[in-house]
Amino acid sequence: MIADPILEVEGLRTVFFTAAGLVRAVEDVSFTLRRGEVLAVVGESGCGKSITALSLMRLVPTPPGRIVAGTVKLAGRDLLAISEAEMRDVRGNAMSMIFQEPMTSLNPVLTIGDQIAETVRLHRKVTRAQAWDRAVEMLRLVRIPEPAQRAREYPHQLSGGMRQRAMIAIALACDPQVLIADEPTTALDVTIQAQILDLILQLQRETGTSVLLITHDLGVVAETAQRVVVMYAGRKIEEATVEDLFEFPLHPYTNGLLGSIPHLAAISGAVAERLQEIPGMVPALSNLPAGCAFAARCARADDKCNDVPPLVELRPDHIVACWHAGATP
Amino acid sequence: MTPVLQVENLKKHYPVKSGFLRRTTGQVFAVDGVSFSIAPGQTLGLVGESGCGKSTVARAVMRLVAPTSGRVLVEGTDIATLSKAELRPYRRQMQMVFQDPFSSLNPRMSAGDIVAEPLLVHGVAHGDEARARVAALFAQVGLRPAQMGNFPHQFSGGQRQRISIARALALNPRLIVADEPVSALDVSIQAQVINLLMDLQRDQGLAYLFIAHDLAVVEHIAHQVAVMYLGRIVEIADKVTLFRNPTHPYTRALLSAVPVPNPKLKRKKQLLEGDVPSPMRPPPGCPFHTRCPIAVARCSVDVPVLKERDTGHLAACHLADG
Numbered sequence: 321m322i323a324d325p326i327l328e329v330e331g332l333r334t335v336f337f338t339a340a341g342l343v344r345a346v347e348d349v350s351f352t353l354r355r356g357e358v359l360a361v362v363g364e365s366g367c368g369k370s371i372t373a374l375s376l377m378r379l380v381p382t383p384p385g386r387i388v389a390g391t392v393k394l395a396g397r398d399l400l401a402i403s404e405a406e407m408r409d410v411r412g413n414a415m416s417m418i419f420q421e422p423m424t425s426l427n428p429v430l431t432i433g434d435q436i437a438e439t440v441r442l443h444r445k446v447t448r449a450q451a452w453d454r455a456v457e458m459l460r461l462v463r464i465p466e467p468a469q470r471a472r473e474y475p476h477q478l479s480g481g482m483r484q485r486a487m488i489a490i491a492l493a494c495d496p497q498v499l500i501a502d503e504p505t506t507a508l509d510v511t512i513q514a515q516i517l518d519l520i521l522q523l524q525r526e527t528g529t530s531v532l533l534i535t536h537d538l539g540v541v542a543e544t545a546q547r548v549v550v551m552y553a554g555r556k557i558e559e560a561t562v563e564d565l566f567e568f569p570l571h572p573y574t575n576g577l578l579g580s581i582p583h584l585a586a587i588s589g590a591v592a593e594r595l596q597e598i599p600g601m602v603p604a605l606s607n608l609p610a611g612c613a614f615a616a617r618c619a620r621a622d623d624k625c626n627d628v629p630p631l632v633e634l635r636p637d638h639i640v641a642c643w644h645a646g647a648t649p
Numbered sequence: 650m651t652p653v654l655q656v657e658n659l660k661k662h663y664p665v666k667s668g669f670l671r672r673t674t675g676q677v678f679a680v681d682g683v684s685f686s687i688a689p690g691q692t693l694g695l696v697g698e699s700g701c702g703k704s705t706v707a708r709a710v711m712r713l714v715a716p717t718s719g720r721v722l723v724e725g726t727d728i729a730t731l732s733k734a735e736l737r738p739y740r741r742q743m744q745m746v747f748q749d750p751f752s753s754l755n756p757r758m759s760a761g762d763i764v765a766e767p768l769l770v771h772g773v774a775h776g777d778e779a780r781a782r783v784a785a786l787f788a789q790v791g792l793r794p795a796q797m798g799n800f801p802h803q804f805s806g807g808q809r810q811r812i813s814i815a816r817a818l819a820l821n822p823r824l825i826v827a828d829e830p831v832s833a834l835d836v837s838i839q840a841q842v843i844n845l846l847m848d849l850q851r852d853q854g855l856a857y858l859f860i861a862h863d864l865a866v867v868e869h870i871a872h873q874v875a876v877m878y879l880g881r882i883v884e885i886a887d888k889v890t891l892f893r894n895p896t897h898p899y900t901r902a903l904l905s906a907v908p909v910p911n912p913k914l915k916r917k918k919q920l921l922e923g924d925v926p927s928p929m930r931p932p933p934g935c936p937f938h939t940r941c942p943i944a945v946a947r948c949s950v951d952v953p954v955l956k957e958r959d960t961g962h963l964a965a966c967h968l969a970d971g
Contacts (some may be wrong), residue, residue, distance in 0.1 A: 334936075364835040364837065402845060429725075479924040482924070509698035509699055510700065510862065510864065510907055511906045511920075513906065514906035514908075515920055518918065518920055537864075538836075538910040539661065539909055539910045541910070542910045542912040542914075544908075555950070557933060563912050563913065566910065566913075576837060577837060578910065579840075580836050580837050581836050581840070582868060583910060583911070584865040584904075584911070585892075586868065586889070586892030586893050586904075594847075595840035595843055596840060597837070597840050598843060601805050601807065
């Protein structure tokens with residue numbers, strides 16, 4: 321049975337007006353996050369995944385950026401149509417976000433407890449003492465040892481992993497329906513990354529929050545998400561269940577990406593062979609070619625690729641934007 | 650065969666100064682007794698988390714920092730105590746590639762001049778001869794010789810790393826110390842640089858000291874792997890042994906923590922508790938005992954020594970003694 325959608329993104333288009341010209345950071349992106357699921361958005365630097373996340377929160381710096389089209393419906397309500405005051409009430413409440421670098425997203429002159437309590441008092445009618453109790457409870461929930469003492473500490477007194485836990489505590493303090501995690505473990509060491517991913521998944525099961533996970537790491541996608549959206553040069557180029565995407569990558573870019581990462585043969589049982597290279601590099605978003613943006617790096621490209629390929633469902637629940645999808649190169 | 654590089658009981662301690670008189674109030678034990686050797690044409694992967702001392706090992710080997718104690722033998726000569734002038738001929742044999750391709754290239758020099766600089770500094774080639782050599786190096790690392798006049802900002806991250814590699818190759822070194830050379834690159838570009846490094850090794854018999862935090866990359870490129878924790882090597886073995894049959898609980902936890910891009914593989918993760926202790930106050934006994942899932946009383950008292958378990962497979966753990 322497919323769960324109800326909680327977040328529906330339709331035709332999202334975000335552009336930046338820069339000296340170098342118009343940068344189409346997010347171009348006609350649509351996807352649906354269902355209740356209780358983890359949906360990953362994966363892609364390399366500059367593919368538009370972080371700007372997509374910021375657009376959903378309406379945190380795109382304006383100017384130079386602007387969301388020029390699309391709808392973002394959270395439980396049926398279009399967030400792009402409401403006022404800024406109404407949106408402030410959504411952020412950190414019904415939908416919240418955690419970022420890559422916990423040190424720069426926490427306020428260095430406020431204690432961890434104050435920062436959680438601040439969020440709670442902003443969105444709930446509670447007393448100072450109740451908000452503080454909630455802060456300590458949240459620190460306990462994110463498995464920070466001695467939460468009552470830790471609540472009185474400042475961000476610099478915590479390690480990187482602990483700071484990311486504190487960020488998660490702030491984000492989840494008001495029981496959001498949707499948590500957007502933008503590269504939440506990229507700045508962390510691998511053993512700490514494993515702790516934080518495990519924590520996010522546990523909390524997701526306990527609280528029923530839906531998670532939109534933005535990452536560049538296909539290993540993280542395979543181990544945490546149920547469905548995955550692949551982005552390239554501002555567009556969604558493929559979407560599938562995680563199992564289907566890794567087994568039957570249809571887009572030549574997804575295929576190349578999977579072939580270009582070492583697979584830790586001893587654990588995964590994969591055969592170590594020469595890594596596949598994707599020739600060339602990602603085109604500048606300010607100077608995208610007409611047609612398929614991947615064509616210049618693609619072995620399958622031909623005249624047809626001068627037109628932008630539409631997204632089509634080639635396998636059940638698996639859509640791809642490529643004129644030559646699935647065919648062997 | 651004589652190793653290209655032999656490191657014996659290398660230590661690097663940094664003093665911690667504080668107060669008005671800047672008195673030394675403590676020591677950071679960044680590298681605390683590390684030994685290994687690299688055979689010609691082989692790659693030693695040095696892995697560990699932030700602050701484990703792996704980059705300090707690289708810097709001490711290159712004499713970018715002076716080791717506190719220990720020996721660094723290059724073809725039988727200890728370079729740890731040589732003067733700058735005496736060091737020069739050895740510098741030609743070992744070159745370094747850094748993590749950040751943005752800050753490790755001089756933005757005011759053209760790419761061609763950057764690659765030519767080692768040739769001029771060491772008086773190997775001048776003028777047209779140097780230019781021809783640089784053009785050959787450019788072709789070798791997959792850059793167009795026509796790009797020699799361009800400046801670093803005109804190249805992408807992956808291309809800049811190719812310039813760094815060309816610069817390192819200029820003097821025909823026997824060893825390249827690469828400190829996280831692909832960590833700053835996107836995965837599709839990372840594959841290009843890894844393949845380039847492996848091709849160069851095959852064609853020229855280069856040896857690499859390859860430092861990385863990404864175990865999948867290390868498994869792909871290395872012949873031997875050493876795992877560091879709090880300034881010490883806790884386990885070292887050939888690649889297959891280390892990844893298939895890890896003995897030290899830290900190595901096991903590290904391997905278990907790596908996300909594997911295969912959704913069908915349902916692994917039980919072995920999560921470590923807590924964080925790495927400060928290298929200023931390393932715990933007594935085994936440095937890993939504060940996070941070790943199988944630690945016993947003895948581990949907080951006795952320091953385990955690196956002992957041979959099998960031929961070429963060493964681990965520092967009391968409980969692995971059997």
